Amino acid sequence: MIPNCIRSIGSQTSKRNYGSWSKAVSFLLNKNNYATEASFETKPFRLHKLDSGPSTQVSVTKEDALKYYKQLHTIRRIETAAGNLYKEKIIRGFCHLYSGQEACAVGMTAVLRPQDSVITAYRVHGWTYLMGVSPLGVLAELTGRQSGNARGKGGSMHMYAKNFYGGNGIVGAQVPLGVGVAFAAKYQNTGGVCLALYGDGAANQGQIFEAYNIAKLWDIPCIFVCENNGYGMGTSADRAAASTDYYTRGDYVPGIWVDGMDVLAVREATRYAIDHCTSGKGPIVLETATYRYSGHSMSDPGTSYRTREEIQEVRQTRDPITSFKERILNSNLVAADELKKLEAEVRKEVDDAVKIAKTDKEIPMSELTTDIYSAPLEKEVRNVTPFNPLPHGRLGPAINL
Amino acid sequence: MLTSAVRGIARRSFSTSKWAAAQQMTVRDALNSALDEEMERDERVFLLGEEVAMYDGAYKVSRGLWKKYGDKRVIDTPITEIGFAGVAVGAAMAGLRPICEFMTFNFSMQAIDHVINSAAKTFYMSAGMINIPMVFRGPNGAAAGVAAQHSQCYGAWYSHCPGLKVVSPYNSEDAKGLLKAAIRDPDPVVVLENELLYGVQYPMSDEALSKDFVLPIGKAKIERTGNHVTIVAHSMAVQNALEGANELAGQGIEAEVINLRSLRPLDINTIIQSVTKTHHLITVEQGWPHCGIGAEVAARIMESEAFYHLDAPVVRLASVDCPLPYTKSLEAASLPQTPDVVNTVKKILGVAQ
Numbered sequence A: 001m002i003p004n005c006i007r008s009i010g011s012q013t014s015k016r017n018y019g020s021w022s023k024a025v026s027f028l029l030n031k032n033n034y035a036t037e038a039s040f041e042t043k044p045f046r047l048h049k050l051d052s053g054p055s056t057q058v059s060v061t062k063e064d065a066l067k068y069y070k071q072l073h074t075i076r077r078i079e080t081a082a083g084n085l086y087k088e089k090i091i092r093g094f095c096h097l098y099s100g101q102e103a104c105a106v107g108m109t110a111v112l113r114p115q116d117s118v119i120t121a122y123r124v125h126g127w128t129y130l131m132g133v134s135p136l137g138v139l140a141e142l143t144g145r146q147s148g149n150a151r152g153k154g155g156s157m158h159m160y161a162k163n164f165y166g167g168n169g170i171v172g173a174q175v176p177l178g179v180g181v182a183f184a185a186k187y188q189n190t191g192g193v194c195l196a197l198y199g200d201g202a203a204n205q206g207q208i209f210e211a212y213n214i215a216k217l218w219d220i221p222c223i224f225v226c227e228n229n230g231y232g233m234g235t236s237a238d239r240a241a242a243s244t245d246y247y248t249r250g251d252y253v254p255g256i257w258v259d260g261m262d263v264l265a266v267r268e269a270t271r272y273a274i275d276h277c278t279s280g281k282g283p284i285v286l287e288t289a290t291y292r293y294s295g296h297s298m299s300d301p302g303t304s305y306r307t308r309e310e311i312q313e314v315r316q317t318r319d320p321i322t323s324f325k326e327r328i329l330n331s332n333l334v335a336a337d338e339l340k341k342l343e344a345e346v347r348k349e350v351d352d353a354v355k356i357a358k359t360d361k362e363i364p365m366s367e368l369t370t371d372i373y374s375a376p377l378e379k380e381v382r383n384v385t386p387f388n389p390l391p392h393g394r395l396g397p398a399i400n401l
Numbered sequence B: 001m002l003t004s005a006v007r008g009i010a011r012r013s014f015s016t017s018k019w020a021a022a023q024q025m026t027v028r029d030a031l032n033s034a035l036d037e038e039m040e041r042d043e044r045v046f047l048l049g050e051e052v053a054m055y056d057g058a059y060k061v062s063r064g065l066w067k068k069y070g071d072k073r074v075i076d077t078p079i080t081e082i083g084f085a086g087v088a089v090g091a092a093m094a095g096l097r098p099i100c101e102f103m104t105f106n107f108s109m110q111a112i113d114h115v116i117n118s119a120a121k122t123f124y125m126s127a128g129m130i131n132i133p134m135v136f137r138g139p140n141g142a143a144a145g146v147a148a149q150h151s152q153c154y155g156a157w158y159s160h161c162p163g164l165k166v167v168s169p170y171n172s173e174d175a176k177g178l179l180k181a182a183i184r185d186p187d188p189v190v191v192l193e194n195e196l197l198y199g200v201q202y203p204m205s206d207e208a209l210s211k212d213f214v215l216p217i218g219k220a221k222i223e224r225t226g227n228h229v230t231i232v233a234h235s236m237a238v239q240n241a242l243e244g245a246n247e248l249a250g251q252g253i254e255a256e257v258i259n260l261r262s263l264r265p266l267d268i269n270t271i272i273q274s275v276t277k278t279h280h281l282i283t284v285e286q287g288w289p290h291c292g293i294g295a296e297v298a299a300r301i302m303e304s305e306a307f308y309h310l311d312a313p314v315v316r317l318a319s320v321d322c323p324l325p326y327t328k329s330l331e332a333a334s335l336p337q338t339p340d341v342v343n344t345v346k347k348i349l350g351v352a353q
């Protein structure tokens, strides 16, 4: 292993902590005087019904650091672009941005294996990208065009990919579905787990508790992930929940609280959770403490139920991207030029995607009545009137069959 | 009682021209004043739902009410529809008059067991001992660009169930009069509002501005009279019906437009009378066609005397029989539009299109 020289970062992060991180490094210097690996101390995890938790000492290789940085940055840029497209009225309806929460998804996908699955709610753009869909696939879905991940039929809330089951618009509904996906993994002996993500608001839905019970009762390898961004729409967590210790709310399901602004902490906690599930111990709950910068959806200014200062404070002291950037720079793991170059690449990719997403065509009218059924028993679908029925069409084979 | 009726008449006689004097009001404000007036009138009335209090309502229908009535009567709930809907029904059982807001009716599916099994059936099951005087309300139907899970009309779903009363207001007068009636009604009433109409202004008569204004549940409104064809619609679709009727009028076709207002009970008599006169009927709705409101209207006409007065089969205009897509052009093609109304009328009248 690599030598450590770690200073505790303490339980609360402040701007100054970035400074201390620069000392919180270990390095193997290569010939350019850059480290190939660095390690850091995370905020302490909080544990529920667990004797020991993930290690608070985390390390990252240069290669991984660049990968995570690119992913964090890409999600942020996709979301910024989405916000602008919404303001230009090119994205319609809802548009829930993930800005501020990027480290949760990036940290979790870092340790996912090919046999693992994910399901989440409507705050789905970043997850969709991480699960293998290009920025164009995400942005064109948002603009409702044919290059969209669901050909523009699903829009902002409904995106899918292999091992990624969406994209659910009904608060809480994805959680039992995630237990079902994990059930199938156990049934088919794939060794896979499913991450079932939900918000602090969703955490109060009754079906989540039904799902906890089933998962524990049947030892289902499901990782329940509560992304606690402090608010469910305009309601702060403490106004909606009698207990805001979401990691304990599975009662008999063990749980871990993790700093959701720290990509490496999230990665370690997820690694631990996967081990837990795959060693036959059944489900586990992860609560990632995070923050959303934008309003709930683009139509919500997001400032009537919290102060601008609060948002600024998080941006300045706990931003998941800035903090990671400072860590990997200060530990000499990467050079500022490398990150600049990456940022430029990401910017170009997202900007190019935006251009296509704006000008791309919508799917043809025939797809209005395509894929209502995978085995349609009627050839035609009733139109607005009975006079000119539409043919039922089918597109390519389902990817989950 | 008598005095207020007299006052109402007196006031009306002062306004020389109803339309010139008519004040404009958005559907949102009409609903807001209905809530406000009924909460003021009856201490037992309270509002609960997601974001109804501090945030003033997700669509601002309850704006100002929390400030005015406080935590006791305007209550933010967690996002737990089956939980708070059940709590509301229980409170109604024990003598309160809850107004349970669903942020949109799409989320009422999480709570539908309490709407149907607890609210609709208890009076019957208890042989009339326990009634459920409460309101379930919120925006219903397709909004704009919110895709399949958020774009569904529950008109047919809830009107299917005996024990519920179901209203579907179109304009501001409808909204105020029907919501007030629903709050005062001793039975559970489902009030299906429309998000896209919240911000639209409609004239309010002096009468509708009064605190005593209520509309009867179970009565349709003839929005426009005509002799050639009857167009029956509810909610948003009334607008298409009226626009279509205007266009047809320019071509010498006089359509009678009936705004259902109430889906259960359904005012079939008003439709029968109209069809007896016009001999033609189409229905327009934004819900799905299969087992829909139009299907019910058509069947009831078939079962009535009016059947013999029809010169052409009844035609239903409804959403295309598929989930609603996000894609803009497809979304528009999914719902009945005004030209569909015009063309269908011409078709059944045998007029060149």
Ligand SMILES: Cc1ncc(C[n+]2csc(CCOP(=O)(O)OP(=O)(O)O)c2C)c(N)n1
Pocket (backbone or CB within 6 Å): A123, A169, A170, A171, A172, A198, A199, A200, A201, A202, A203, A229, A231, A232, A233, A296, B050, B079, B081, B103, B107, B110
């Ligand atoms: C069953 C249901 N109820 C209400 C809504 C409306 N709604 C959408 S998101 C949301 C807030 C959810 O908050 P949270 O779970 O904390 O997730 P976040 O938006 O913070 O990611 C609400 C009330 C819905 N979509 N589904």
Ligand SMILES: [Mg+2]
Pocket (backbone or CB within 6 Å): A199, A200, A201, A227, A228, A229, A230, A231, A232, A233
């Ligand atoms: Mg939240």
